[in-house]
Amino acid sequence: MKTIIEAQGLTKVYKGGILAVDHVSFSVFEGEIFGFLGPNGAGKSTTIALLTTLLSPTKGTATINGIDIIKHAYQARLELGFVSQDLAVEDSLTGFDNLRLQAGFYHLSRTEARDRIAEVLKMVDLTARAKDKVETYSGGMRKRLDIACGLIHRPRILFLDEPTLGLDIQTRREIWKYINNLREQIKMTIFLTTHYMDEADSLCDRIAIIDRGIIKTLDTPVALKDAIRHEVENPTLDDVFLHHTGKEMRDDPTSKEQAYKSRMIMRRARG
Amino acid sequence: MNIKLLLSDIYWVFWREIKKFAQQKARLMMVVIQPLIWLVLMGNSMSGLTRNPQAAQMLGTGNYLDFMTPGIMIMTALFGGVFGGVTIVWDRRTGYLNKMLAAPIYRAAIPLGKLLSIGLQTMLQALIIVIISLFLGVHFKTGFPGVIALLFISGMFGVIMGGISLSLSSRIKSMETLMAVSNFLTMPLMFTSNAMFPTNAMPAWLKAIALGNPVSYAVHAMRTISTQGWIWTEFWPALIALTCIMVVIVALAIRLFSRSVN
Numbered sequence: 001m002k003t004i005i006e007a008q009g010l011t012k013v014y015k016g017g018i019l020a021v022d023h024v025s026f027s028v029f030e031g032e033i034f035g036f037l038g039p040n041g042a043g044k045s046t047t048i049a050l051l052t053t054l055l056s057p058t059k060g061t062a063t064i065n066g067i068d069i070i071k072h073a074y075q076a077r078l079e080l081g082f083v084s085q086d087l088a089v090e091d092s093l094t095g096f097d098n099l100r101l102q103a104g105f106y107h108l109s110r111t112e113a114r115d116r117i118a119e120v121l122k123m124v125d126l127t128a129r130a131k132d133k134v135e136t137y138s139g140g141m142r143k144r145l146d147i148a149c150g151l152i153h154r155p156r157i158l159f160l161d162e163p164t165l166g167l168d169i170q171t172r173r174e175i176w177k178y179i180n181n182l183r184e185q186i187k188m189t190i191f192l193t194t195h196y197m198d199e200a201d202s203l204c205d206r207i208a209i210i211d212r213g214i215i216k217t218l219d220t221p222v223a224l225k226d227a228i229r230h231e232v233e234n235p236t237l238d239d240v241f242l243h244h245t246g247k248e249m250r251d252d253p254t255s256k257e258q259a260y261k262s263r264m265i266m267r268r269a270r271g
Numbered sequence: 272m273n274i275k276l277l278l279s280d281i282y283w284v285f286w287r288e289i290k291k292f293a294q295q296k297a298r299l300m301m302v303v304i305q306p307l308i309w310l311v312l313m314g315n316s317m318s319g320l321t322r323n324p325q326a327a328q329m330l331g332t333g334n335y336l337d338f339m340t341p342g343i344m345i346m347t348a349l350f351g352g353v354f355g356g357v358t359i360v361w362d363r364r365t366g367y368l369n370k371m372l373a374a375p376i377y378r379a380a381i382p383l384g385k386l387l388s389i390g391l392q393t394m395l396q397a398l399i400i401v402i403i404s405l406f407l408g409v410h411f412k413t414g415f416p417g418v419i420a421l422l423f424i425s426g427m428f429g430v431i432m433g434g435i436s437l438s439l440s441s442r443i444k445s446m447e448t449l450m451a452v453s454n455f456l457t458m459p460l461m462f463t464s465n466a467m468f469p470t471n472a473m474p475a476w477l478k479a480i481a482l483g484n485p486v487s488y489a490v491h492a493m494r495t496i497s498t499q500g501w502i503w504t505e506f507w508p509a510l511i512a513l514t515c516i517m518v519v520i521v522a523l524a525i526r527l528f529s530r531s532v533n
Binding site: 049052053054056074075077078080082084085086087088090092093097101102104105106107133149 | 276279280282283286287290291294295365366367369370371372373374375376533
C-alpha cells in the first residue's frame with residue numbers, strides 16, 4: 001500500500017507554552033478513510049491545521065504525497081483539499097459562483113473550471129440547484145457544496161474536519177453516502193475527524209485516537225474493539241474511545257483561568 | 272514570485288468582494304442615500320449660514336455645497352474604507368479565511384484584493400456623490416478631467432483607510448473591538464480636517480492639527496481642482512504625500528496580515 005501522508009514527530013507548541021501536539025507520527029495509506037478521533041482539545045484540529053499548512057509545526061514535519069509540508073507548502077496545498085467544520089460557503093453567492101471562486105483560487109483555466117464545476121456538482125447532486133443562492137440551501141446541501149469546493153482541484157487527499165457537525169441523523173447518513181462514493185468512485189483518500197463514534201465505525205478503514213497531543217492507539221475499528229474484549233463484553237467504538245481517553249470528564253489540576261487562557265491562545269493561533 | 276499567479280489571486284479575492292457587495296441591495300442603497308442626506312441636509316442648512324462675503328472668503332468659494340462636496344467624498348471614503356478590516360475578521364470567524372489559506376494563493380493577495388475592491392467601491396460612491404451634487408447645482412471648475420481626478424483621489428483615500436483597518440484587524444480579532452476602534456478613529460480624523468469647515472475659521476491649535484491630518488491633504492487637492500482649477504503647486508504636493516502614505520499603509524497591511532496567518 002502506498003503511503004500518502006507521513007507525519008514524523010509532528011509537534012506544535014503554542015505561544016504561552018501550551019503543547020497541543022506532542023511528537024505525533026503516523027502514516028495514512030492511499031485510498032483509505034482515516035479517522036482521527038479524540039476529546040475536545042486533544043489536538044485534532046491542530047493536527048489538521050498543521051497537515052493542511054495552516055499552521056507551521058514547532059518541530060517535526062510531514063509529507064503529503066511525498067511533498068514536505070514545510071519546505072514545499074505551496075505544492076503540498078495542490079495535493080490536498082480542506083473542508084473545515086465551519087461550513088465556509090458564501091451565502092450571498094450561488095453554488096456555481098462559490099465553486100467558480102474556488103476554481104480561481106486553484107488557478108484553473110476558464111474551460112477547465114467549467115468542466116470541473118459540472119463534475120463536482122454531479123458528484124454531490126447539486127447540479128439542479130447550482131444557480132440558486134446558497135442562502136436558500138439546507139444544511140446538508142451547504143455541506144455538500146463545501147465538500148464539492150474541496151474537490152475542485154482533484155486533490156489526492158481530502159481533509160474533512162467534523163463533516164457532520166450539527167446535522168440531523170438523516171442528513172448525516174446522506175453525507176456518509178457521499179463520502180463513501182468518493183472512496184469508491186474516485187479512490188479518494190480521506191482524513192476525517194468526528195465526535196460521532198458510529199460514524200467513525202461505519203466509515204473508517206483505520207482509526208487513530210489522540211488525547212493530550214499524543215496518539216494513544218491506531219488500528220482498524222475491528223482490531224480496536226477486539227483489543228478491549230477482555231475488559232468489556234461486546235465492545236463498541238464508544239468503549240474503545242473511553243478506554244483510551246479515560247471515563248472522567250476533564251478536570252485538570254490547573255486553575256479555571258489557566259484553562260480559559262490556554263483555550264483562548266489555541267483559538268487565536270488557529271484563527 | 273510568479274507575477275501572473277499573484278495577479279490571478281488578487282483578481283479572485285477582488286471578484287469575491289465585489290460579487291458580495293453587488294448582492295447586498297441594502298448596502299448599495301446606503302451608498303446612494305447617505306451622501307444624499309449629507310448634501311441635502313447639512314449642505315443646504317450650511318448654505319444659509321454661509322451666504323455672506325466673510326464666509327465666502329473663508330470658504331474660497333461663494334457656495335458652501337461647492338466647498339463641501341469634496342469633503343463629503345472623502346468622508347464617504349473614510350467611513351467605507353475603515354470597515355475594510357471587518358471583512359477579514361468576518362472571514363476568520365466564518366472559516367473562509369482558512370479555506371483561502373489552504374489553497375495555493377499568495378498571502379499578500381488577500382489584503383491586496385480586498386483593498387482593490389475597497390478602492391473601486393469608494394470610487395463608485397464618489398461618482399454617485401458627483402451625480403447627486405450636479406443635480407444640486409454644484410459646479411466643478413475643471414470639468415470632466417477634474418471629476419476623474421476627484422474619483423481617483425477618493426479611491427486612494429479609501430485604500431489608505433482600508434489599509435489602516437486591515438492592519439488593525441491583523442491584531443484585533445474580535446468584531447466588536449475592531450468596530451469600536453474604527454469608530455474611534457473616524458470622528459477625530461474627520462473633524463480635525465478641513466473636510467467640513469475651512470481651516471481659516473479654526474482656532475490656531477486646531478488649524479495646526481488640521482494641516483497635518485492626511486484627510487486634509489486629500490480634501491485640499493480635491494477642493495483645489497473642483498473650486499479653483501488645475502493649480503499644480505497646490506495639487507502635486509498633496510497628491511505625492513497621499514501616494515507615499517498609501518504605499519506605506521498598504522505595505523504595512525500586507526506585512527501584518529502575512530505575519531498574522533503564519
